[in-house]
Amino acid sequence: MGAHRNTLRVHFDTDDLARTRVLHTPDPLWETLLSLHRLQGVAGQPVFGGWRSRVRRRLDRSAGMLLTLAPPRGYSVDFLTPGAGAADLETGLDTVLSTPRSVLAADLTELAASRRLPSWAPSLAAGEVEVLRELGDALRRYFSVAVEPFWPAIVSQARADRVRRGEIVLDGGVEALLSTLHHQARWRSPVLEIDYPVDQDLRLGGRGLLLVPSLFCWQSPVTLLDAGRQPVLVYPIDRRPGWFAGASSARSAIALLGRTRAAVLAAICARPLVSTTELAAELGISPAGASQHATVLRDSGLIVTDRAGGTARHRPTAFGSTLLTVSAS
Template sequence: MGRHGNTLRIHFETDDLARTRILDKPDPLWETLLSLHLLQGSAGQPVFGEWRSRVRRSLDRSAGLLFALAPPRGYSVDFLTPGAGAGDLESGLDDVLGTPRSLLAADLTELAAARPLPSWAPSLAAGELDILHELGDAIRRYFSVAIRPHWPAIVSQARADRLQRGEIVVDGGVEALLSTLHPMVRWQSPALEIDYPVDQDLHLGGRGLLLVPSLFCWQSPVTLLDAARQPVLVYPIDRRPGWFAGGAPVQGVTALLGRTRAAVLDAICAKPLLSTTEVAAELGISLAGASQHATVLRDSGLIVTDRAGGAARHRPTTFGSALLTVSA
């Protein structure tokens, strides 16, 4: 039972476990929606406070349209996140602006049950082109201010999370992945139970579940209300105060760590599970030097070292990957 006495139950059939996968990077529209929730409140101030202040100073009036559709609490319209994995913002926007009128009307009716809607809501429910174009422009403007400057850092941290969860799948299978997804998640075969603001059931029915990593997802994983749409579960990834600095250019990391140590971190981020010997060979440094640099990086929380087959193999932590930008 959840924090509010409520639970989201995702019901799996045999085929659903085989069809469950993790998206290879965050979804731009989900990051847009969830960041809008955070922007309108004060949750996670140590992590999001500076980002929140910067974004609030930079927004224009078009953001008001988005705030109306994505309030900080309760239901947000599903059509803002029509799917996941479109690849880029424009592909996702094509899906948003192509939402059938019946779904626009249904989502806005659901939203209207909880709060008054602005005067333009009937025009949006009817799929009128002018308001749809205004919506598309508002999302683009918001994304350019709130998300795009930090996208490399967001992608970097999500990829580090995916790497770590991939190791869990290799060692324990999909059920182990689901069991360790988040502290508020419990695998009670054949259902995944999640502490949630409302009681909700999602029957996958053989469609599988797409797990979507998110930097802006706060406290609890989230899904769509409409069970007929693509089954997704968006879950929080690790992030630290100052995460928005994770997109700093490599030169900045070199100044911070020193040229050789930054190169060691870069090599481990590019090829996780490199052994110390392989790091030394790749960079043309001594084995003792590679070992010393790896020790410093490990003690700083930038890499983790595992023993496999008698060799020390290194992989980046979420913070280590975030510090060294990975191209989107």
């Protein structure tokens, strides 16, 4: 038997498909949370490397509280993303800073189960006004440095994704939307299954599902741990090269790939859904080498891999296609 694969299972009732919708724009608090995750790691360097360097130079000490509440792996407190669809950061912050004490305490207890928390955590769990004010100020400062300067680019790419999703719904309905949401998502009516860091079940119970596009979401869609809150699924969108600073960064990114890996990317762009075996034969490298290069490209957000019948087939993301084009120009 194969190894157990952790899975997020979203259970749909009869009314949930009709109540599933795609948010018209990214949510400021979700982008803030997920950008904190991206800031603390090194994954997706061609996509986020330039952004990381720029943001890290500009952060002040107040970001330390946020980095504690939103570690790069494992649980992040749900109260930082109380819902989705806030018109602006301040609207979302009003909700965050009005979080009931019982919810603050429960979320911080969950976080403390996997890491040691600093001395201010009990005061935050108790809802003390001063520490809540510090949290609000930290979120505003971080957003102004890490998210707000790039917001027009984020919104533009999310709206392009929404148009594409809308066409899928018109052609095949909501079930087609769910089955094509992400390469790690599998629609097995009435359950949407997604490869996930932990086993988790989200039962919609007639509430419907809000799909939230995100530029900072990486590798896999994410949701809240607390199934009693608004059911949301935040999913990654394709990103244009140089989304944070213009196309010049794309030329720098392609230089990081190296000649062979760039050739692998070019072959995948030329023949979408090419198999690993076909890649190896075309480029004169071993199947193991082709698989290794494909893994690096996939982890960098340049390709996605679909598996069917035991065969891995690769296709470029919009980022990968455009990156290669810009680099060749």
